[in-house]
Amino acid sequence: MRSRRPKKRLTNRTPRRERHEAERTAEEERAMSGDEGGSFFRRPGVLGSTIVLGAAIVLTLLTVLRFRGRESAPIDEAxxxxxxxxxxxxxxxxxxxxxxxxxxxxxxxxxxxxxxxxxxxxxxxxxxxxxxxxxxxxxxxxxxxxxxxxxxxxxxxxxxxxxxxxxxxxxxxxxxxxxxxxxxxxxxxxxxxxxxxxxxxxxxxxxxxxxxxxxxxxxxxxxxxxxxxxxxxxxxxxxxxxxxxxxxxxxxxxxxxxxxxxYTDGGDPAELEHGATHAEPARTVITPQAVAELIGDSWKSKEWTDRFDLVDRHGRLFRSESMAGKVWVTSFFFTRCPSICKRMNERVASLHQSLAGKGIEFVSITSDSAHDVPVKLDAYARGLGLADDDDTWKFLVGEPLQTRRVASEFFTAFADGEAHDEHLILMDKWGRVRGKYRFDDDAAIVELRLAIDRLSAETEPPDLTPPPPPSPDDEGDESPDGTETDGSDDGESGAGETTAGDDGRDSADRASASESDGNGANR
Known part of the structure; x- marks a missing residue:
């Protein structure tokens, strides 16, 4: 009886040579696609663990850098x-x-x-x-x-x-x-x-x-x-x-x-008896909280800012009412400004020097209240060459929200942190805005000087009420000489306020431009 040979078991194994060739082909394909050895990070959990480990290392380094050199233990609440x-x-x-x-x-x-x-x-x-x-x-x-x-x-x-x-x-x-x-x-x-x-x-x-x-x-x-x-x-x-x-x-x-x-004292009482302009020694403060204490809270209850109190570089309280009867020029800045404010205050310094003795005063208000406390303003003013007892150029600071309101409501300008108006704002003897002039426009500065002369000659407050707009029935009316008119009059725009150095842009254009650097704003 003939014995049967066992049937060969069928398997799905690839012959060794073919298997090696397949593996080599796969490696070449991975190399061509740039995926060299990437399979490690595809393993479950490996990628996430690596990210967590990396983040922990970064946090550790930051903590070490932050506390390096601190030798003291934490201080308790007392x-x-x-x-x-x-x-x-x-x-x-x-x-x-x-x-x-x-x-x-x-x-x-x-x-x-x-x-x-x-x-x-x-x-x-x-x-x-x-x-x-x-x-x-x-x-x-x-x-x-x-x-x-x-x-x-x-x-x-x-x-x-x-x-x-x-x-x-x-x-x-x-x-x-x-x-x-x-x-x-x-x-x-x-x-x-x-x-x-x-x-x-x-x-x-x-x-x-x-x-x-x-x-x-x-x-x-x-x-x-x-x-x-x-x-x-x-x-x-x-x-x-x-x-x-x-x-x-x-x-x-x-x-x-x-x-x-x-704190520093504003002067020796003995000196004040010999011709000093202030009745009491001032005290310069270093903290915004102390500035707030000097100013008080009365401004917070006002619906509109028609007058204001700020603190000057000597720690004295400045009241806007003290400028009554004076023509003055206001600007906004901040001491850490690296470029624009320096050029603006160089221009103001030039005006301050050339107009000395004419009764014109200057007021520079910081927009960075959190940093520019009086002692910093004093150092900044002295850096501009301002004498310690020169009160014809005042450097002022207030609370942040108060400063924004003063800029907007009193000066029709804006100031907020490291962003502020770049105009020199001309104020008349009755505390009204009479013009705004770009500090970096020579023609505008010429107009500012002429306007200062006009305002200095005023003895009574002029009527700044804007003329009523022409009615539709008046359009196209003929003038007495037979020519047609458009219903508009020459003169200052708005309520007696002019803006020079803005290339003829109207107020809406200026407001839009003020949102970008170098066009009426400094950030």
Missing amino acids: HAQPQHEIYQVRWDRLPKIDDFELTERAGTPWRTADVQGKVWVVSFFFSRCPSVCKRQNEAIRGLQSRLKDRDVTFVSITCDPAYDSPAILSAYANKYEADPERWKFLTGPIDRIKEIGTGNFHISVGPETHATSLMVIDRWGRYRDRIDWEQTKELDRLFEVVDTCLAESSPPGEIEVETRVP
């Missing part, structure tokens, strides 16, 4: 961490410390007269503070040691006098090896301590609440500088400030000094 810039300020404009008296840890009175003629460093703290005050006083202990060869007195004032009695302060001072001759710990009524904090050092002080600055007072009782002790570079700067103060043998007078002090 302590206000100061953030200040360094300014160039005349020494005689630095605030002078008012005399005060408190009780020292030994139970004896301590007076500012005790440090007359000396350099002293003031701080606020409270003994039950669990963290920041400890680090602050550790820093002062280090300063006491490093400055042992210098005649410097440290004065630490508690803001928790209900607990910090002289006995408590004495025990607390011993923990930091405080030299009783060189490091004073003071207590007293909380209301008096609050007054000292706000009145002398312009910081908020309350029960267990205080700023974390070290405040340097020079030999003549001027609030010289404000140091953020938690930063190593700032502590190094403290040594420089102290050495500078110790080296001075006479008051620096009008010499400019570097400082982080947030």
